Structures are given as structure tokens and as C-alpha cells.
Amino acid sequence: MMLEADTLQTSIQKAARLLKQARKAVSLTGAGYSTPSGIPDFRSAHSGLWENNDPLEVASLSTFRFHPKKFFEWFRPLAAQIHAALPNTAHYALAQLEKAGHVVATITQNIDGLHQRAGSEQVFEVHGSLTRLVCTACYTPYAAQEYLEPYLTEAKIPTCPSCAHILKPDVVLFEEQLPFKTWKQAETAVAQSDLLLIAGSSLLVFPTASLPIRALERGIPLIIINKTPTYIDEKADVVIHGDLAEVIPRLALEVLSE
Template sequence: MQLTVLSGAGISAESGVPTFRDVETGLWAKVDPYEISSSEGWQRHPERVWAWYLWRHYMMDAVEPNNGHRAVAAWQDYADVHVVTQNVDNLHERAGSTNVHHLHGSLFEFRCDACESQFEGVLPAMPEPVEEVEPPLCFCGGLIRPNVVWFGEPLPERAWQQSVAAVGNSDLVIVVGTSSIVYPAAGLPEAALANGIPVIEVNPQRTPLSDSATVSLRETAASALPGLLQRLPTLLG
């Protein structure tokens, strides 16, 4: 059995990672989201953007995978599991998942903004958030940037193709903690349904996917995923 999990911010929020869409407590509450998540913002204030993402990188040290992440990793004992995630954290990997495709990049990878070379150097320490930090320089003279997808940038081609293949070859797709409004990722479960592949949505809130999903569970990832495989015969009939 091949199973693909499409995960979004909701599963990481259960581990204490603030979501970008939370107006009250989200990471964007006190900053202009475009300023720290666009190539234009990077060009104007690279030291500010670098400080922001470096803080987020180190912030993850205090965050642990939750029961949802651990359940997905445990499914590898019973199925060929692929994780397609819109999250830039490494909680799926830390829980033990091995086939993880990051559609929006990773906080744990860095590259040159000029020559695209991967950064292998040592990151500066950051015990607490600060407003500005000068980015490291690449050997070519370019600036080292976080390897995340900013507004207007294309998804990483390899991760996208792997994700499309994973969904297309799956016997079941489970969509967890995603708003299902950000494309092209939101098109993956739609493509699965169009090809007759059952889709289970796990989300405490209704989303645009809820009405078309094969099964839509109003539950959190940490509560629903640990026993989900055992529930499949009942859920899918």
C-alpha cells in the first residue's frame, strides 16, 4: 500500500510552531509579511530578512514533533509512506519519516542568492531574536539566503515532481492541517480525487476541500492520526 500525507501548518502548530495565518499570535503579527517573505524584501533589507529566518531556524530547537508527526512516521512499518509538506520545519524528519518532500523549502537549508550554491558553513549563533543580522557571503560574492520559497517564486521543481508522482501512485491521500487554499499544493488532493484515489481530510476547521474529500474529519492531527490506519475499514467502507 502506498500512502501520501499532505501536511500543512496545522500539524506543526500542535507542536507550538506559530502559524503564519494566525492574525493574533502568528509570526507575521508584528511584521510586514511581504517584507520578510519576498525577493523584493530581501533585496531591500537582506539583513532584516536574514535575522528573521535565522531566528526561526533556531526557534525550532525548542519544538518537538507531536503525536501526529510520530504516527505518520510509524505508518512506514505498514505502508510505503510519502510526506508532501508545505511546512519549512523538520518535524516530520525528526519524528522518523524518511520520504519527505518540502514544497516550500526548508529552514535547515541555505543557498547563495547569486550562484545557487548550497551553503555548508557555520551559522552565527542567535540566542534571542534581533532586528538585523548581516547574511554570510558566498565565495562568489553573493549573499546566503534561506532556501525557502518566497512570494512569487516557483516551487522547487524536484520536490514538486516527486510530490505529483507520490500522489498519483498512492492508494490513499491524507490531507492534514492545511487550509487547502494555497496552490499549486491545494491541487494535489483534487487531482487524487479526479483519479479515483480516496482522500481523507484531517482538520478541526472546514476548508474548501471538505465537501469533496472522501472523508473529512473535524479532528486535530495529534488526536486523529495515531489510530487512523485502524479506522480505515470503517471510514472507507
């Protein structure tokens, strides 16, 4: 027990040293970052969201296009959980690191907007965001807020005020490409970074999971903090398998305390 605690503290200190030396550190976050906020992993088979559905089918663009009612029914419990969720200590700690200039940008696979709510400013949402809706016919974007209540309580499918077509949550479904501009910004951030902090992503969803390879090709340090191992753990400078809501605040404290 003593040994484990020492090892964790040593790893946190090593990660803190690397972060302090960096000038353009970029963080990459995934579903594990929001599970302490009570949001299930959108793509995980164990989240309970898939019990009666094949994920590749129901969360796909074709289901959305041809059976929107089915899609919106399936999506409702997830939307409700995200709507009720609050940023956790790891979100706030990362925002502090950004404010203090130790992290310049965050690339996230999450669609919940919790990084921004915690105060992070430079956030690239490569899988989109549930805070926006886009008309499927005229492409007008809308803030999701006013459509959310009738959808969550009355199952009312959101429609466009100007052309009456269905509004799509601005999130990346299966069969869909990542948002081009955001993805380019994420790639550029990694190309210009001098450290990559990967937190709460198991690096299973491509192409985002390939970003650490770009970092490795440039020989910049990698820090990985995640509950479970990733495919790139052995190439990282520091690997911590632990609870993000505990580890990230401790890391931030270590970086910011001097």
C-alpha cells in the same frame, strides 16, 4: 458528549480501514501539523509574526533581495521557534505508518524538518526547508546548523564562506516558485497514489492545495484531518475536525494494531 466520542472513533476506524486497504497512500501535511510543536503558521495572520508587517511584503523575495536586514530581523523569532521545536506525537505516528508500509510518501508545506526528525524518510518539502541555506550568488548549498547560533543570538546575517554574498534560507518566499524537482516528485507521488491523507493543511496555499483535485479526478479516497474545514471536505471519504496530536496517533494505533 458520548455521541461525539462515538462519531470520532467511528471516523478513525473508517479512515484506518481505508489506509489498510491502500498500497500507495500519500500524506499531505501543512502548518497545523507543527502547531502542536509550538510552531506558528508561517503564513497565518493570527500567528503574531505579522503584527508590524505586511506578510506579502516582508516575507517576499524582493524584501530579501533589497532589504535583507529587514527580512532577517523579521524572520528571527520564527527561526528561533523552529530551532527549539521537537516533533510531536502526530509526526511520530506518521513515521510509524511509513515504516509499516501504510504510507509511501509525505508531501509537506512545512519548512521545519520535523517529519524527518521523527523518522519519516520519503518527504517532499514543497515550500523548502530551514535546515538548508543557499548562496544568492554562487548557489552553493550549506547546512543551516552552524549559521543558526550566530544569527539567533547576535543577529549575524549568514554569508557565503567562498564568495561572501548573503545566504538565503532554502524556503519558498512570496513571489517565488516552488522548487521544481520537489514539486514534480510531489505530483508524481499523488498521480501514483491510491489514497490521499490530508492532515493539518487548510488547503489555502496553491498550487499545493490543488493536489487533492488530482486525487479526486482519479477517484481515489481522501481522508482529511484538520482543525478547521477545507474547501474540499464534502468530496472526502472521511473528514475529522480535531486535534492532530490526538487523532493521528489514534489512527496509527488502529491501523497497526492488527
